[in-house]
Amino acid sequence: MIVDHCWEKVVNPANNYRRLIKNKRINMPSLKEMEEDLSFADWIEVITEEPRCIYYFGPFFGVKEAQRSLPGYIEDLEQEGAKVVGFTIKMCQPRELTIGD
Structure with missing residues (x-):
């Protein structure tokens, strides 16, 4: 059984910002502010069976950037x-970059 060792945001904060901007309640954060808050970052989670591990690669500031990098990490x-038995791209803050054997 694989336990999620990555804290995930339940709601995509970018969507919350877009909604608030549309309602003119706040200004969109700058790229620098987003870089300072890695909770906005996407990470690649790769699961391997031999060895039995979970690897995290990132942070990426967008799913497309992570998708472009994914083949290199798998290779x-x-x-x-x-x-490699599985992978996903998720918005999270991993506590550790390598978990397992």
Whole structure:
């Protein structure tokens, strides 16, 4: 059983900001402010069976950036002999970058 070791935001904060901007309640945060708050970041979570581990790669400031980087991370893990069984891109703040064996 794999336990989620990554704190995930339940609501996409960017959508909240868009809604508030539309209602003219706040200004959109600057890129610098978003960089300072890594809770806005997307991370790649890769699950391997051999060794049995969860790896986090990031942070990325957008799903497209993470998607472009994903094949390279998978290739690196496979070249090291890992058997990749799954991956996902999620907005989170991992507590550790490598979890498992």
